[in-house]
Amino acid sequence: MxxxxxxxxxxxxxxxxxxxxxxxxxxxxxxxxxxxxxxxxxxxxxxxxxxxxxxxxxxxxxxxxxxxxxxxxxxxxxxPLLPADAAGRARVRALALDIACEIHPLNNLRVLRFLTRDMRISEDDKNRWYRHWVETGLSAVEQRLQAAPSRFCHGEQPTLADCVLVPQIFNAQRFDCRLDHVPQIMRVFDACMALPAFSGTQPSACPDAEA
Amino acid sequence: MxxxxxxxxxxxxxxxxxxxxxxxxxxxxxxxxxxxxxxxxxxxxxxxxxxxxxxxxxxxxxxxxxxxxxxxxxxxxxxPLLPADAAGRARVRALALDIACEIHPLNNLRVLRFLTRDMRISEDDKNRWYRHWVETGLSAVEQRLQAAPSRFCHGEQPTLADCVLVPQIFNAQRFDCRLDHVPQIMRVFDACMALPAFSGTQPSACPDAEA
Missing domain, CATH: 3.40.30.10 (Glutaredoxin)
Incomplete structure:
Protein backbone atom coordinates (compact mmCIF):
# COMPACT_ATOMS: atom_id res chain seq x y z
CA MET A 1 0.00 0.00 0.00
CA PRO A 80 -10.89 -4.03 15.14
CA LEU A 81 -11.15 -0.24 15.19
CA LEU A 82 -14.91 -0.33 15.76
CA PRO A 83 -16.81 -2.15 18.54
CA ALA A 84 -18.81 -5.28 17.68
CA ASP A 85 -22.24 -3.86 18.66
CA ALA A 86 -24.25 -1.38 16.57
CA ALA A 87 -24.73 1.03 19.49
CA GLY A 88 -21.02 1.05 20.28
CA ARG A 89 -20.14 1.52 16.62
CA ALA A 90 -22.54 4.45 16.44
CA ARG A 91 -20.96 6.05 19.53
CA VAL A 92 -17.43 5.66 18.14
CA ARG A 93 -18.42 7.03 14.73
CA ALA A 94 -20.28 9.95 16.32
CA LEU A 95 -17.22 10.85 18.42
CA ALA A 96 -15.01 10.72 15.32
CA LEU A 97 -17.50 12.88 13.39
CA ASP A 98 -17.77 15.36 16.29
CA ILE A 99 -14.14 16.17 15.48
CA ALA A 100 -13.98 15.42 11.75
CA CYS A 101 -17.13 17.44 10.92
CA GLU A 102 -17.45 20.04 13.69
CA ILE A 103 -13.85 21.08 14.43
CA HIS A 104 -11.30 20.10 11.82
CA PRO A 105 -12.99 21.40 8.61
CA LEU A 106 -13.13 24.91 10.05
CA ASN A 107 -9.44 24.99 10.80
CA ASN A 108 -7.59 23.38 7.96
CA LEU A 109 -5.00 25.22 5.93
CA ARG A 110 -7.13 26.10 2.90
CA VAL A 111 -9.90 27.52 5.12
CA LEU A 112 -7.48 29.62 7.18
CA ARG A 113 -5.93 30.90 3.95
CA PHE A 114 -9.35 31.86 2.57
CA LEU A 115 -10.19 33.70 5.79
CA THR A 116 -7.05 35.81 5.76
CA ARG A 117 -6.54 36.27 2.00
CA ASP A 118 -10.11 36.51 0.69
CA MET A 119 -12.12 37.57 3.72
CA ARG A 120 -9.21 39.78 4.86
CA ILE A 121 -9.58 38.97 8.55
CA SER A 122 -6.59 39.74 10.78
CA GLU A 123 -4.08 37.20 12.10
CA ASP A 124 -5.51 37.76 15.59
CA ASP A 125 -9.06 37.12 14.41
CA LYS A 126 -7.87 34.00 12.57
CA ASN A 127 -6.37 32.65 15.79
CA ARG A 128 -9.53 33.53 17.70
CA TRP A 129 -11.58 31.68 15.06
CA TYR A 130 -9.29 28.65 15.33
CA ARG A 131 -9.44 28.47 19.11
CA HIS A 132 -13.20 29.03 19.23
CA TRP A 133 -13.98 25.91 17.19
CA VAL A 134 -11.35 23.76 18.91
CA GLU A 135 -12.34 24.77 22.43
CA THR A 136 -16.12 24.56 21.98
CA GLY A 137 -15.88 21.41 19.86
CA LEU A 138 -13.65 19.58 22.32
CA SER A 139 -15.94 20.65 25.16
CA ALA A 140 -18.81 18.74 23.49
CA VAL A 141 -16.57 15.68 23.05
CA GLU A 142 -15.49 15.93 26.71
CA GLN A 143 -19.11 15.76 27.85
CA ARG A 144 -19.74 12.69 25.73
CA LEU A 145 -16.62 10.98 27.15
CA GLN A 146 -17.49 11.90 30.73
CA ALA A 147 -20.90 10.27 30.30
CA ALA A 148 -19.11 6.88 29.98
CA PRO A 149 -15.44 7.32 30.87
CA SER A 150 -12.94 4.63 29.90
CA ARG A 151 -9.22 4.23 29.16
CA PHE A 152 -9.67 5.12 25.49
CA CYS A 153 -12.54 7.05 23.88
CA HIS A 154 -14.68 3.92 23.94
CA GLY A 155 -13.59 1.04 26.13
CA GLU A 156 -10.18 -0.46 26.78
CA GLN A 157 -8.84 -0.60 23.23
CA PRO A 158 -8.17 2.20 20.72
CA THR A 159 -10.83 2.77 18.08
CA LEU A 160 -11.51 5.04 15.13
CA ALA A 161 -12.45 7.76 17.66
CA ASP A 162 -8.93 7.76 19.15
CA CYS A 163 -7.39 7.88 15.65
CA VAL A 164 -9.28 11.15 15.13
CA LEU A 165 -8.96 12.64 18.64
CA VAL A 166 -5.18 12.49 19.00
CA PRO A 167 -4.30 14.50 15.84
CA GLN A 168 -6.84 17.14 16.89
CA ILE A 169 -5.03 17.55 20.22
CA PHE A 170 -1.75 18.06 18.36
CA ASN A 171 -3.42 20.87 16.38
CA ALA A 172 -4.88 22.36 19.54
CA GLN A 173 -1.47 22.43 21.20
CA ARG A 174 0.18 23.98 18.14
CA PHE A 175 -2.31 26.88 18.22
CA ASP A 176 -2.14 27.30 22.03
CA CYS A 177 -5.77 26.36 22.57
CA ARG A 178 -7.12 25.89 26.09
CA LEU A 179 -7.20 22.24 27.14
CA ASP A 180 -7.69 22.57 30.90
CA HIS A 181 -11.46 22.21 30.46
CA VAL A 182 -11.20 18.73 28.90
CA PRO A 183 -9.50 16.49 31.50
CA GLN A 184 -11.01 13.20 30.32
CA ILE A 185 -9.88 13.91 26.75
CA MET A 186 -6.36 14.54 28.03
CA ARG A 187 -6.37 11.27 30.00
CA VAL A 188 -7.36 9.44 26.81
CA PHE A 189 -4.70 11.38 24.87
CA ASP A 190 -2.02 10.29 27.36
CA ALA A 191 -3.16 6.65 27.18
CA CYS A 192 -2.93 6.81 23.37
CA MET A 193 0.47 8.48 23.32
CA ALA A 194 1.86 5.68 25.50
CA LEU A 195 1.34 3.38 22.50
CA PRO A 196 3.90 3.29 19.65
CA ALA A 197 1.09 3.33 17.04
CA PHE A 198 0.29 6.89 18.16
CA SER A 199 3.70 8.21 19.24
CA GLY A 200 5.66 6.67 16.38
CA THR A 201 3.45 8.22 13.69
CA GLN A 202 3.18 11.73 15.14
CA PRO A 203 4.12 14.64 12.88
CA SER A 204 7.64 15.09 14.27
CA ALA A 205 8.42 11.39 13.65
CA CYS A 206 7.51 11.54 9.91
CA PRO A 207 10.07 11.34 7.09
CA ASP A 208 8.95 14.75 5.76
CA ALA A 209 8.91 16.45 9.19
CA GLU A 210 10.14 20.03 9.44
CA ALA A 211 10.95 22.01 12.57
CA MET B 1 -38.01 5.74 17.07
CA PRO B 80 -28.79 -1.51 2.01
CA LEU B 81 -27.44 2.05 1.91
CA LEU B 82 -23.86 0.87 1.35
CA PRO B 83 -22.59 -1.47 -1.40
CA ALA B 84 -21.57 -5.01 -0.49
CA ASP B 85 -17.87 -4.68 -1.49
CA ALA B 86 -15.23 -2.84 0.57
CA ALA B 87 -14.08 -0.71 -2.38
CA GLY B 88 -17.64 0.37 -3.18
CA ARG B 89 -18.32 1.12 0.47
CA ALA B 90 -15.17 3.23 0.60
CA ARG B 91 -16.23 5.18 -2.50
CA VAL B 92 -19.72 5.85 -1.13
CA ARG B 93 -18.38 6.91 2.27
CA ALA B 94 -15.76 9.16 0.63
CA LEU B 95 -18.43 10.88 -1.49
CA ALA B 96 -20.56 11.43 1.61
CA LEU B 97 -17.56 12.82 3.51
CA ASP B 98 -16.58 15.07 0.58
CA ILE B 99 -19.82 16.90 1.36
CA ALA B 100 -20.19 16.29 5.10
CA CYS B 101 -16.59 17.32 5.91
CA GLU B 102 -15.55 19.68 3.11
CA ILE B 103 -18.69 21.70 2.33
CA HIS B 104 -21.41 21.54 4.94
CA PRO B 105 -19.41 22.34 8.13
CA LEU B 106 -18.26 25.64 6.65
CA ASN B 107 -21.77 26.77 5.90
CA ASN B 108 -24.00 25.81 8.75
CA LEU B 109 -25.95 28.35 10.74
CA ARG B 110 -23.65 28.62 13.77
CA VAL B 111 -20.61 29.15 11.53
CA LEU B 112 -22.32 31.84 9.43
CA ARG B 113 -23.42 33.55 12.64
CA PHE B 114 -19.87 33.51 14.01
CA LEU B 115 -18.53 34.98 10.77
CA THR B 116 -20.93 37.90 10.75
CA ARG B 117 -21.28 38.53 14.50
CA ASP B 118 -17.80 37.75 15.82
CA MET B 119 -15.56 38.15 12.77
CA ARG B 120 -17.71 41.09 11.59
CA ILE B 121 -17.61 40.16 7.91
CA SER B 122 -20.26 41.71 5.67
CA GLU B 123 -23.37 39.98 4.40
CA ASP B 124 -21.86 40.05 0.89
CA ASP B 125 -18.65 38.42 2.07
CA LYS B 126 -20.68 35.82 3.97
CA ASN B 127 -22.52 34.91 0.77
CA ARG B 128 -19.23 34.81 -1.15
CA TRP B 129 -17.80 32.47 1.52
CA TYR B 130 -20.88 30.24 1.31
CA ARG B 131 -20.79 29.98 -2.48
CA HIS B 132 -17.04 29.41 -2.61
CA TRP B 133 -17.18 26.24 -0.50
CA VAL B 134 -20.31 24.91 -2.19
CA GLU B 135 -19.08 25.53 -5.72
CA THR B 136 -15.51 24.25 -5.26
CA GLY B 137 -16.65 21.33 -3.09
CA LEU B 138 -19.33 20.20 -5.54
CA SER B 139 -16.83 20.51 -8.38
CA ALA B 140 -14.62 17.88 -6.68
CA VAL B 141 -17.66 15.61 -6.20
CA GLU B 142 -18.62 16.10 -9.86
CA GLN B 143 -15.21 14.87 -10.99
CA ARG B 144 -15.51 11.78 -8.82
CA LEU B 145 -18.98 11.04 -10.22
CA GLN B 146 -17.89 11.60 -13.82
CA ALA B 147 -15.10 9.05 -13.36
CA ALA B 148 -17.78 6.34 -12.97
CA PRO B 149 -21.19 7.81 -13.90
CA SER B 150 -24.35 5.97 -12.89
CA ARG B 151 -28.01 6.67 -12.14
CA PHE B 152 -27.34 7.46 -8.47
CA CYS B 153 -24.02 8.49 -6.91
CA HIS B 154 -22.87 4.88 -6.90
CA GLY B 155 -24.76 2.40 -9.05
CA GLU B 156 -28.46 1.95 -9.68
CA GLN B 157 -29.77 2.27 -6.12
CA PRO B 158 -29.60 5.18 -3.68
CA THR B 159 -26.87 4.99 -1.04
CA LEU B 160 -25.55 7.02 1.88
CA ALA B 161 -23.89 9.31 -0.68
CA ASP B 162 -27.25 10.30 -2.20
CA CYS B 163 -28.69 10.90 1.30
CA VAL B 164 -25.92 13.51 1.78
CA LEU B 165 -25.81 14.96 -1.74
CA VAL B 166 -29.48 15.91 -2.12
CA PRO B 167 -29.73 18.14 1.00
CA GLN B 168 -26.54 19.91 -0.08
CA ILE B 169 -28.15 20.78 -3.43
CA PHE B 170 -31.15 22.24 -1.58
CA ASN B 171 -28.73 24.47 0.36
CA ALA B 172 -26.91 25.44 -2.82
CA GLN B 173 -30.16 26.47 -4.48
CA ARG B 174 -31.29 28.46 -1.44
CA PHE B 175 -28.07 30.51 -1.56
CA ASP B 176 -28.12 30.92 -5.37
CA CYS B 177 -24.91 28.96 -5.91
CA ARG B 178 -23.77 28.06 -9.42
CA LEU B 179 -24.74 24.54 -10.41
CA ASP B 180 -24.19 24.65 -14.19
CA HIS B 181 -20.67 23.22 -13.72
CA VAL B 182 -21.93 19.99 -12.10
CA PRO B 183 -24.21 18.29 -14.68
CA GLN B 184 -23.70 14.73 -13.44
CA ILE B 185 -24.57 15.79 -9.90
CA MET B 186 -27.77 17.40 -11.20
CA ARG B 187 -28.71 14.23 -13.10
CA VAL B 188 -28.29 12.24 -9.88
CA PHE B 189 -30.26 14.90 -7.97
CA ASP B 190 -33.15 14.60 -10.45
CA ALA B 191 -33.11 10.80 -10.22
CA CYS B 192 -33.28 11.06 -6.42
CA MET B 193 -36.06 13.65 -6.39
CA ALA B 194 -38.20 11.34 -8.52
CA LEU B 195 -38.37 9.03 -5.48
CA PRO B 196 -40.84 9.72 -2.64
CA ALA B 197 -38.12 8.99 -0.05
CA PHE B 198 -36.32 12.15 -1.20
CA SER B 199 -39.21 14.39 -2.31
CA GLY B 200 -41.54 13.50 0.57
CA THR B 201 -38.97 14.39 3.25
CA GLN B 202 -37.70 17.66 1.73
CA PRO B 203 -37.75 20.76 3.95
CA SER B 204 -40.99 22.19 2.55
CA ALA B 205 -42.79 18.88 3.23
CA CYS B 206 -41.87 18.80 6.95
CA PRO B 207 -44.38 19.40 9.77
CA ASP B 208 -42.31 22.36 11.06
CA ALA B 209 -41.78 23.92 7.60
CA GLU B 210 -41.95 27.69 7.30
CA ALA B 211 -42.18 29.76 4.15
Missing part, protein backbone atom coordinates in the same frame (compact mmCIF):
# COMPACT_ATOMS: atom_id res chain seq x y z
CA UNK A 2 0.97 3.61 -0.57
CA UNK A 3 -0.12 6.52 1.61
CA UNK A 4 0.03 9.97 0.07
CA UNK A 5 0.12 12.31 3.02
CA UNK A 6 1.74 15.24 4.83
CA UNK A 7 3.39 15.12 8.23
CA UNK A 8 1.36 17.99 9.71
CA UNK A 9 -2.02 17.11 8.16
CA UNK A 10 -4.17 15.74 10.93
CA UNK A 11 -6.35 13.79 8.48
CA UNK A 12 -3.12 12.08 7.35
CA UNK A 13 -2.06 11.38 10.93
CA UNK A 14 -5.43 9.65 11.58
CA UNK A 15 -4.67 7.13 8.85
CA UNK A 16 -1.03 6.63 9.93
CA UNK A 17 -2.31 5.67 13.39
CA UNK A 18 -4.84 3.19 11.95
CA UNK A 19 -2.21 1.57 9.71
CA UNK A 20 0.15 1.28 12.69
CA UNK A 21 -2.53 -0.16 15.00
CA UNK A 22 -3.15 -2.84 12.39
CA UNK A 23 0.56 -3.46 11.89
CA UNK A 24 0.36 -2.75 8.14
CA UNK A 25 3.42 -1.72 6.12
CA UNK A 26 3.12 1.03 3.51
CA UNK A 27 5.15 3.42 1.41
CA UNK A 28 5.09 6.93 2.86
CA UNK A 29 4.69 9.36 -0.05
CA UNK A 30 4.88 13.00 1.06
CA UNK A 31 2.67 15.70 -0.49
CA UNK A 32 3.82 19.14 0.65
CA UNK A 33 0.67 21.16 1.39
CA UNK A 34 2.36 24.48 2.10
CA UNK A 35 4.09 24.24 -1.29
CA UNK A 36 0.67 23.34 -2.84
CA UNK A 37 1.89 20.00 -4.19
CA UNK A 38 -1.65 18.65 -3.64
CA UNK A 39 -2.82 20.88 -6.49
CA UNK A 40 -0.27 19.57 -8.98
CA UNK A 41 -1.43 17.43 -11.90
CA UNK A 42 0.26 14.28 -10.62
CA UNK A 43 -1.68 14.38 -7.38
CA UNK A 44 -5.07 15.58 -8.65
CA UNK A 45 -5.03 12.71 -11.17
CA UNK A 46 -5.17 10.51 -8.06
CA UNK A 47 -7.41 12.68 -5.88
CA UNK A 48 -9.57 15.19 -7.76
CA UNK A 49 -10.43 17.03 -4.54
CA UNK A 50 -6.72 17.86 -4.04
CA UNK A 51 -6.88 16.76 -0.42
CA UNK A 52 -4.58 14.50 1.56
CA UNK A 53 -4.49 11.67 2.49
CA UNK A 54 -5.02 9.17 -0.33
CA UNK A 55 -4.46 5.45 0.17
CA UNK A 56 -3.58 3.27 -2.81
CA UNK A 57 -4.16 -0.43 -2.20
CA UNK A 58 -3.43 -2.36 -5.40
CA UNK A 59 -6.22 -1.41 -7.81
CA UNK A 60 -8.09 0.69 -5.23
CA UNK A 61 -7.61 4.38 -4.58
CA UNK A 62 -9.36 5.53 -1.43
CA UNK A 63 -9.80 9.13 -0.27
CA UNK A 64 -11.20 10.76 2.87
CA UNK A 65 -9.47 9.67 6.07
CA UNK A 66 -12.57 8.23 7.78
CA UNK A 67 -13.49 6.24 4.66
CA UNK A 68 -9.89 4.97 4.48
CA UNK A 69 -9.96 3.81 8.11
CA UNK A 70 -13.31 2.04 7.64
CA UNK A 71 -11.87 0.41 4.48
CA UNK A 72 -8.79 -0.77 6.38
CA UNK A 73 -11.02 -2.11 9.14
CA UNK A 74 -13.07 -4.09 6.63
CA UNK A 75 -10.11 -5.43 4.65
CA UNK A 76 -7.84 -6.06 7.69
CA UNK A 77 -10.25 -6.73 10.57
CA UNK A 78 -7.67 -7.36 13.32
CA UNK A 79 -7.44 -5.58 15.69
CA UNK B 2 -37.90 9.49 17.57
CA UNK B 3 -36.01 11.92 15.37
CA UNK B 4 -35.15 15.31 16.84
CA UNK B 5 -34.57 17.52 13.84
CA UNK B 6 -35.27 20.76 11.99
CA UNK B 7 -36.89 21.07 8.58
CA UNK B 8 -34.14 23.21 7.07
CA UNK B 9 -31.14 21.42 8.64
CA UNK B 10 -29.48 19.44 5.88
CA UNK B 11 -27.96 16.99 8.38
CA UNK B 12 -31.54 16.30 9.54
CA UNK B 13 -32.76 15.86 5.97
CA UNK B 14 -30.05 13.23 5.33
CA UNK B 15 -31.49 11.08 8.11
CA UNK B 16 -35.11 11.64 7.04
CA UNK B 17 -34.17 10.29 3.59
CA UNK B 18 -32.47 7.22 5.07
CA UNK B 19 -35.46 6.46 7.32
CA UNK B 20 -37.82 6.82 4.35
CA UNK B 21 -35.66 4.63 2.06
CA UNK B 22 -35.83 1.93 4.71
CA UNK B 23 -39.56 2.42 5.23
CA UNK B 24 -39.17 3.11 8.96
CA UNK B 25 -41.79 5.00 10.97
CA UNK B 26 -40.71 7.58 13.53
CA UNK B 27 -41.95 10.50 15.59
CA UNK B 28 -40.89 13.81 14.09
CA UNK B 29 -39.78 16.06 16.96
CA UNK B 30 -38.91 19.58 15.79
CA UNK B 31 -36.03 21.55 17.32
CA UNK B 32 -36.13 25.15 16.11
CA UNK B 33 -32.54 26.18 15.34
CA UNK B 34 -33.21 29.83 14.58
CA UNK B 35 -34.92 30.15 17.99
CA UNK B 36 -31.91 28.32 19.54
CA UNK B 37 -34.02 25.50 20.94
CA UNK B 38 -31.03 23.18 20.41
CA UNK B 39 -29.26 25.00 23.23
CA UNK B 40 -32.07 24.55 25.75
CA UNK B 41 -31.58 22.21 28.70
CA UNK B 42 -34.09 19.66 27.47
CA UNK B 43 -32.22 19.14 24.21
CA UNK B 44 -28.63 19.34 25.48
CA UNK B 45 -29.48 16.65 28.04
CA UNK B 46 -30.00 14.45 24.98
CA UNK B 47 -27.24 15.84 22.77
CA UNK B 48 -24.45 17.65 24.61
CA UNK B 49 -23.09 19.11 21.37
CA UNK B 50 -26.41 20.98 20.84
CA UNK B 51 -26.58 19.81 17.23
CA UNK B 52 -29.44 18.27 15.28
CA UNK B 53 -30.34 15.59 14.40
CA UNK B 54 -30.54 13.09 17.25
CA UNK B 55 -32.16 9.67 16.82
CA UNK B 56 -33.62 7.90 19.82
CA UNK B 57 -34.14 4.17 19.27
CA UNK B 58 -35.40 2.59 22.51
CA UNK B 59 -32.45 2.75 24.91
CA UNK B 60 -30.06 4.15 22.30
CA UNK B 61 -29.45 7.81 21.60
CA UNK B 62 -27.44 8.35 18.43
CA UNK B 63 -26.00 11.64 17.21
CA UNK B 64 -24.19 12.77 14.04
CA UNK B 65 -26.15 12.17 10.85
CA UNK B 66 -23.61 9.88 9.17
CA UNK B 67 -23.30 7.74 12.31
CA UNK B 68 -27.10 7.58 12.52
CA UNK B 69 -27.40 6.39 8.91
CA UNK B 70 -24.69 3.72 9.41
CA UNK B 71 -26.53 2.65 12.59
CA UNK B 72 -29.83 2.37 10.71
CA UNK B 73 -28.08 0.40 7.97
CA UNK B 74 -26.69 -2.05 10.52
CA UNK B 75 -29.91 -2.45 12.51
CA UNK B 76 -32.27 -2.44 9.47
CA UNK B 77 -30.17 -3.83 6.61
CA UNK B 78 -32.86 -3.74 3.86
CA UNK B 79 -32.55 -2.00 1.49
Missing amino acids: QLYNYFRSSASYRVRIALALKGLDYDYLPVHLVRNEQQGEAYTALNTAALVPTLVDGEQTVSQSLAIIEYLDETHPQP | QLYNYFRSSASYRVRIALALKGLDYDYLPVHLVRNEQQGEAYTALNTAALVPTLVDGEQTVSQSLAIIEYLDETHPQP
